[in-house]
Amino acid sequence: MQTPETATPRTSASQGAGRQGLGALTLAAIGVVYGDIGTSPLYTVKEIFAPHTGVPLDAPHLIGAVSTIFWALMLVVTLKYVILILRADNHGEGGGLALTALAARAVEDRPALRRGLLLLGVFGATLFYGDSLITPAISVLGAMEGLEVLTPALKPYVVPASVAILIGLFLVQRFGTAVVGRFFGPIIVLWFSVLGGVGLWHIAQQPAILAALNPLHAWDFLSARGWHMFVAVGAIVLALTGAEALYADMGHFGRKPIQIAWTTLVLPGLALNYLGQGALLMGDPSAIQNPFYRLFPEAWLLPALVLATMAAIIASQAVISGAYSLTKQAMQMGFLPRMRVHYTSAREMGQIYMPGVNWALLAGVLAVVLFFGSSSALASAYGIAVTLTMMITTMLTYFVVREGWRMPAPVALGATAFFLFIDALLVAGCAIKFMDGGWFPLTLGLVLFVLMSTWRRGRELVMASIRREGVSLQEFIDQLDPRSVNRAERTAIYAVADPQTVPQALLHNLKHNQVLHARNVILTVRFQDVPWVPMDRRVVVHALGRGFWRVEVNYGFMNTPDVPKALELTASHGLAVSLFESSFFLSRETVVPSPGGGMARWREKLFATMSQNAGGVVEFFRLPSNAVVELGTRVSI
Structure with missing residues (x-):
């Protein structure tokens, strides 16, 4: 769900403590x-x-x-x-x-x-x-x-x-x-x-x-x-x-x-x-x-x-x-x-x-x-x-x-x-x-640089794999016959990295439970390359038809993510989301290194290990843990 994107800056607001006096600051x-x-x-x-x-x-x-x-x-x-x-x-x-x-x-x-x-x-x-x-x-x-x-x-x-x-x-x-x-x-x-x-x-x-x-x-x-x-x-x-x-x-x-x-x-x-x-x-x-x-x-x-x-x-x-x-x-x-x-x-x-x-x-x-x-x-x-x-x-x-x-x-x-x-x-x-100790911080920096650049490149490859193997969301909605599927009278919120493809968790839900929720929110969180995104530009809502909405939540890299709080803002965009009647469906990706990928084999294995040990989405985005369903999916890079 976390996908950094380049964007035109949306705010010039500084979050400095303007209320405090100059002397105190x-x-x-x-x-x-x-x-x-x-x-x-x-x-x-x-x-x-x-x-x-x-x-x-x-x-x-x-x-x-x-x-x-x-x-x-x-x-x-x-x-x-x-x-x-x-x-x-x-x-x-x-x-x-x-x-x-x-x-x-x-x-x-x-x-x-x-x-x-x-x-x-x-x-x-x-x-x-x-x-x-x-x-x-x-x-x-x-x-x-x-x-x-x-x-x-x-x-x-x-x-x-x-x-x-x-x-x-x-x-x-x-x-x-x-x-x-x-x-x-x-x-x-x-x-x-x-x-x-x-x-x-x-x-x-x-x-x-x-x-x-x-x-x-x-x-x-x-x-x-x-x-x-x-x-x-x-x-x-x-x-x-x-x-x-x-x-x-x-x-x-x-x-x-x-x-x-x-x-x-x-x-x-x-x-x-x-x-x-x-x-x-x-x-x-x-x-x-x-x-x-x-x-x-x-x-x-x-x-x-x-x-x-x-x-x-x-x-x-x-x-x-x-x-x-x-x-x-x-x-x-x-x-x-x-x-x-x-x-x-x-x-x-x-x-x-x-x-x-x-x-x-x-x-x-x-x-x-x-x-x-x-x-x-x-x-x-x-x-x-x-x-x-x-x-x-x-x-x-x-x-x-x-x-x-x-x-x-x-x-x-x-x-x-x-x-x-x-x-x-x-x-x-x-x-x-350098030989008297200067090697230490430089070596540490190089190791961390390898880790950080590997993670960034690995996430790009995962996104490319999802887009390549995924099903177009709009085509899926257009071909959907609402009468042929059981509809649960609740809201399903699918947290995804790519909002253009059908979430794997939704496909699993249809395949194994043979049910589709009455309201389906395809949720993407994006971190822009500005420090702060104000509340009036926090969410973007698109109605896709047949009970589907695409919601984009935007944060700056200094903002603190709080998805439930952000979803409260969708009401002014024509989508009322009640957290008491909603379930969050997450796809937990298992990364599988493959020959001929976009990175060296050892970097793919490193990325797979980092991905396996990454912190959970639930705590990071402050999702209500009693309303979260996680489903696994394998992604080859």
Whole structure:
């Protein structure tokens, strides 16, 4: 019943919380959007001057490194994301899949290019899952390493404490984030205020670090290192992780609150802290063991550790929630099979919990913590997935700007080339860490890409098989003699993927029960490539004659499917459906791989396994379980 289709956008309505004040939205955005990038100071500077980078720990290189971080934040985060990318909204929504749908719609008259952009966007989305594993691990490990600063005797407890915190974090996911979310904003506001305050204190003691605001020092730092520049860039990238969250969470808060939060609090807090760490190391190079925690006087270490741990948990929560939302969007765009979705808030449909995704993430995060064991080791794995996602975002945005917005070619090409150059530099800096752990998120992304592309292609083959072997619905109705069939005085609702052919469940009903219902609704659910479809365009009803109706229910990829509620809308179209007098008939397909099909044999077998284990239609579409009849059918691909 779930069939993604390309469609002209039907609504421009944004589902942002327009009722809330700008201040409340800005506070919420600080808590959710900036947790990831806000924990980067825990480990970034330490990694730039790690022994394997070969960067000398002296004043000129400290100024150059901090200058590079500052201007990376200005060019990549401020200019690219906050000023430019946030304008590429898909009816108010942002994120990789929303941008993919927007780019695909801009080139819908070129099917081959459209398909290529869809696959490119999906690959970018799969890389997010690598981030969803590494961010909780590196954030919590980086915070817990403050135990070593308190006393070296606590070093053996860093990993066990991190494991315990992460297990607790994933265990409480099923309760939802509504209650905890109220505290996110104030805590992260305090976090950025402390970052800026303690950084400013050290800057006052070593004002020479302010020379880092001159971009020439960043240029000198990179150009003087030759090809070793890429090693340093691979560490500097750590300061940019979380930039994609600015765009991904736009639908929750809107563009303006995210921009205000960045310019008024987040950017100043981060910049001052990085400058402060540079100032600290100019006066005390021995602090390189953990420059973040050494910013604090000894009496402040324990409160700083507690605050950093809370910030790390919030950063982890942001990517975990993002993984749920991304998975739901991928399902509704037809790239993943149905999975169980629990809605944890009666008021906020975006607050969801997906048990399968949650436990898979927990297993992955724990494996990452135990395998790598420290934030320094994880830093080698961190970055390549994020930078590739940034590059894919730049490429997709070109098609939105040029084809969708009709901007002049020189402007679109010039801006794209500039940001692609920066993205390529960042990717190259991370690529040299491939054998040291960078392979992990890339391999995970490739595996997920194979799964998602196989599912999409498999569903296309199933649809083609149904159309090829099916009976035309209209011909069936025209040839039907109502007097020759027993009619049950109820409504039968047949959920189908292809509304042009007779549902297999209806044929089984006729063959085995020799009965046809008085009213037969051929129901198709379609997910459009826009985030939201309003209620006044939710259903389309066509009367086919002789007791048959075709009903199409439309959702955006951010809508929450609720078929019974949608069927209530058919009354205004001349079809009154009483759920108390209706039965839902579903065809459960058993996929049979066959030689000479449209996919490699191993992919057909993979798709058959995924299809067999896909979640049920009943829960996904909120059908009344006591009114559902499932009938099996075999489909060869």
